[in-house]
Amino acid sequence: MWQSSSSTLFCVCLCVLPAEIILLSTSVSIYIHNESGISWIEKEFANIRTQNKVLAGTGTAAHCDSVRSTSAKENSCDTLPATRNHWTDDGEIKEINITHVVKEGSEKADASQFELLKVLGQGSFGKVFLVRKVTAPDANQLYAMKVLKKATLKVRDRVRTKMERDILADVNHPFVVKLHYAFQTEGKLYLILDFLRGGDLFTRLSKEVMFTEEDVKFYLAELALGLDHLHSLGIIYRDLKPENILLDEEGHIKLTDFGLCKEAIDHEKKAYSFCGTVEYMAPEVVNRQGHTHSADWWSFGVLMFEMLTGSLPFQGKDRKETMSLILKARLGMPQFLSTEAQSLLRALFKRNPSNRLASGADGAEEIKRHGFFSTIDWNKLFRREIKPPFRPAVARPDDTFYFDSEFTSRTPKDSPGVPPSAGAHQLFRGFSFIASTLLEEEGSAEPVKPPPHPVVQQLHGKNLLFSDGYVLKEDIGMGSFSVCKRCVHKATNTEYAVKMIDKTSTDPSEEIEILLRYGQHPNIITLKDVYDNNKQVFLVTELMRGGELLDRILKQKSFSEREASAVLHTITKTVDYLHAQGVVHRDLKPSNILYVDDSGNPDSIRICDFGFAKQLRANNGLLMTPCYTANFVAPEVLKRQGYDEGCDIWSLGVLLYTMLAGFTPFANGPEDTPKEILNRIGNGHFSLTGGSWDPVSDSAKDLVSKMLHVDPHQRLTAQQVLKHPWIVQRDKLPNNQLPHHDPKVVKGAMAATYSALKNSQPPPELKPIESSFLAQRRVKKLPSTSL
Incomplete structure (x- = not known):
């Protein structure tokens, strides 16, 4: 949607000395504080002799290599504040104080x-x-x-x-x-x-997610707070650009500019960036009239316009024409924008900087008071208590997925x-x-055919193989299109599991992206590494040493309702987290729920194997923010999403039934035919009385019946399960041992259940009547006055 760089850069703002100096990328601008107020001076260094004077240290410079202080709250330097010489327009040299601060008691880094x-x-x-x-x-x-x-x-x-x-x-x-x-x-x-892992905001959103004006408002509000803080220190960006706005792993923004825009690597390979672009510059910056922090609010308006419309407000065929448009062109305001958004853009796009919003004494407070931001709680925003609309797909602490593999x-x-x-x-x-x-306290690469996830292309460069980093061991599991083996990391001798996926049979992109985006959750398996040899994708994950959940429960000598409630609470809380993000697992059979260790603690439970999982996407394949979903998604799409979420709850209901009764609800053993199992599932036939169910509480039976309801749209949601008395009032549940049956028989029946479901024909997808061929043909025959 955006015209944005495909590669992600790290940059740090190189603008000024706090309060007194503003350093620009092409010239030095200095605030001169005098009796008549603040005046602007902007001039290049006079000549090389002036430069040599600075280098030779003709003026004194601050020195802070060691520290001495008399108070824990007092910062000091081992020399007096020094000065730096700069030329003004009239040729006079002004001395500006520079003070360097080092915390008392610190050790010097190297x-x-x-x-x-x-x-x-x-x-x-x-x-x-x-x-x-x-x-x-x-x-x-x-x-x-x-x-x-x-x-x-x-x-x-x-x-x-x-x-x-x-x-x-x-x-x-x-x-x-x-x-x-x-x-x-x-x-x-x-x-x-800071190492910021989420990539740049514009590239991520333009390539991955559908968003709304409300979503854009969140990022603009965080940006406004960041800019306001810089301005309070006397820092002016002057050339705020999209690649200077990066995302952390949670999805919050960070203003940054490392000053290392990508340049030519060698004579054959070149990398290009936005460095030097003028599209975001204010008119007063373009014509070098001298400028204040107001210039940044023009750039803020350009970013806002681009995020809301997908295009730049002023862009010509070349640099010169773009500069001319910035200085003279009349801006056409898109009418699909809200009245508040149009009002804010008009207030920001004032060519006279003194008339521009936030140029007055109140500064950013004028921005914050504008109607466009009326729904923002600025205190919560500052405390990072407002959830970002989008979370980048990052997993390992040291991953560099959004940096150029070059x-x-x-x-x-x-x-x-x-x-x-x-x-x-x-x-x-x-x-x-x-x-x-x-x-x-002591750049995403271009996809190839068939398209792998960009992460796979960037993790280790182009030629590194799985065998370069790991040694394969024995099989530990097998799926329809994959094999899971134990492996050992050569450098650290650490054991992991690796899922080897056949790319010719299935596309692992969705699974990889889900694990990267949500694998930080404590009860979702953690993705450690990804390799691709063009035929197979290798997903290296933590090793599940505790084995399958059902195995462990069935082998326990004693397992009570109270323990079952704790297990279900952990799993359902994780599923609720996924559903809230628009993710459905669609394969929550017990063999995909494992323990990471032998403790048996519910906290060590991990949901694994996201091979059938899906993220809620628009027709164009982009993800949708919760706000977009609520306002613009077709009812049939939401209905399908609700169906998939209901399937996840049904699977948890099967697990709960088995934990409580010691056998499965729809299969008596592996000898049951798929037809018999499917008939019981389709009719909702299962028993909650007699035998093993006698010692089970009524509250547990009530929850099971509501999770296994035959109509997926009438089943409890994950949130409703978490609020059920059997979960909330766990301490009141009986601590008596639940009945157990032969683990092999139970596991065989469970396998038979999911095998029958997998091999059954998918039900027809119901669509609106008006979308049928017959209805469309009838509409065509209607007279125009009836339409």
């Missing part, structure tokens, strides 16, 4: 404390790595490490990098990337930042940096930094 895992990006003067901290207090924490070579940085880039460190050290906001460490060697500068497939190597000129060292004094919280 490169040896970080293990290089992957290359995330590369530019002409440095790289971005995925790294793991190997020392306390944050050992094993993953970060993005930006490494810049001092010798290859131009003078302006050196100033920008130093300012970037100063800015980020002061920024602490839920929707802005966080700097955790900064340090340097003789030849390099290091920034250690980079991530490379061996991470931080080469020695050539020292810069001797005079350059002064500029980087005071660069080292450590986040106070640490002390207080």
Whole structure:
């Protein structure tokens, strides 16, 4: 839907020194505080001699390599605040104070404390790595490490990098990337930042999900809070762009700009990005008239327009024409947008920045008060208590699914940096930094045919095989199109399970995406790795050492209603989570519910095998947010979704029946014919009286009957099951041992039940009468006045 870059970049905002300085990508802009107020100065460095003065350290620079403080609450530096020289329009040099802060008691970081895992990006003067901290207090924490070579940085880039460190050290906001460490060697500068795994917002939404104006409002509101915070520190983006808005694993945004837009890798392969685009620039930025934070709210309007319409408001055939449109063109407002959305866009697209919304003294408060955001609870939003409309498909903490495989497939190597000129060292004094919280708390590739999930193409580069990382062991399970084996990770000697799927028989994309997006849930099997050799896909998951749920229950010497309630509660809570996300499992037979260990604790239960699972999608194949589903999905689609959810509840009802009675509801044993089993299922014939059911509570029988109702639309939902007295009042349930039968007979009957269902012909799908051929033919014969 959006015209957005197909690759995801990590970037960090390199704009300013807090409050006093605004550093732009092509020039230096300075707030001069004087008696007459704030005036804007914008000028390039005068000449190379001026640059050499800065590098040579003609002016003093702050130095903060060590720390001394007399109070735990007091931040100090081992030198006095220093100054930096900048030219104004009249040629006068202004000195601006720079203060560097390091928390008391911190240990200075260095490169040896970080293990290089992957290359995330590369530019002409440095790289971005995925790294793991190997020392306390944050050992094993993953970060993005930006490494810049001092010798290859131009003078302006050196100033920008130093300012970037100063800015980020002061920024602490839920929707802005966080700097955790900064340090340097003789030849390099290091920034250690948040590792954001969700990819960029625009690419993810445009390729994966159908959304509404209400969904867009959520992201714009988080963006507004992030921008407002930056503005409060004196930071101006000036060129806010889509790739600067990334998603964390929960789906919340982070404003970021690592300053490493993808550049030419070599003479044959090239990577391109949005760097240098003008489509998001405000008119005053385009014509270089000088600008304030108001320019960012114009860019905010451009992003809003693009998210709501799928196109840019001002875009010509080339850069020059685009700039002309930004300065002069009249914008046509799409009429399908709500009145409030149109009103906000008009208020943002004021070419006179002083008339633009949020340009006044109230700043972002004007945005927050606008009618478009009337449904937003800003306090809850800031506390991240509002659930994002979309959750990215990420699983492992160190995955890099949304980074260009051209980079991530490379061996991470931080080469020695050539020292810069001797005079350059002064500029980087005071660069080292450590986040106070640490002390207080010790591009998707294009799909091929048949289309695999983009994740498979990016995990390990193009040539790495499953056998390079793992050793296959014995079989532990078999499905229609897959085999499951135990495997051992070569590097760590850790045991896992691997599901090997035949790609010629089935497309594993949906299963992979569901596991990536929702495998973080404690009771859903965790996907560890994915490989693809063009014939098979290898899904590496945690090993289920505790075995199947039903096996364990049937072999227990004592199993009570109270324990059965705890088991069902855990499973149903997980199913409810999936249903709330628009996911139906559709194969919740007991053999797909396992224990991860031998504890028998309900918390160790995992729902596995999502080979038949589905996500609720629109006709175009895109996912749908809950808001979109509620407002725009056809009734028959919702009816089908309800049917599938009902099937999941029916399967849980079969499991509950078997846990309570010790035998299955519709099959007496493996000798029952499929026809007999299907007749009992179709007629809803099962017994809740006599024999094994005598000691079972009435509350349990009531729940079983409602979960096994023959009409899927009259069965309880997962939420209703969780609210049933048998679940809620578990402590009042009897603790007596439930009856048991021969485990082999019970498992055989259960297998026969699901085999009969699998091999039966699917029921005809009911559609609206008016969609039938006969009805359509009759409509065509009606006179036009009747239509």
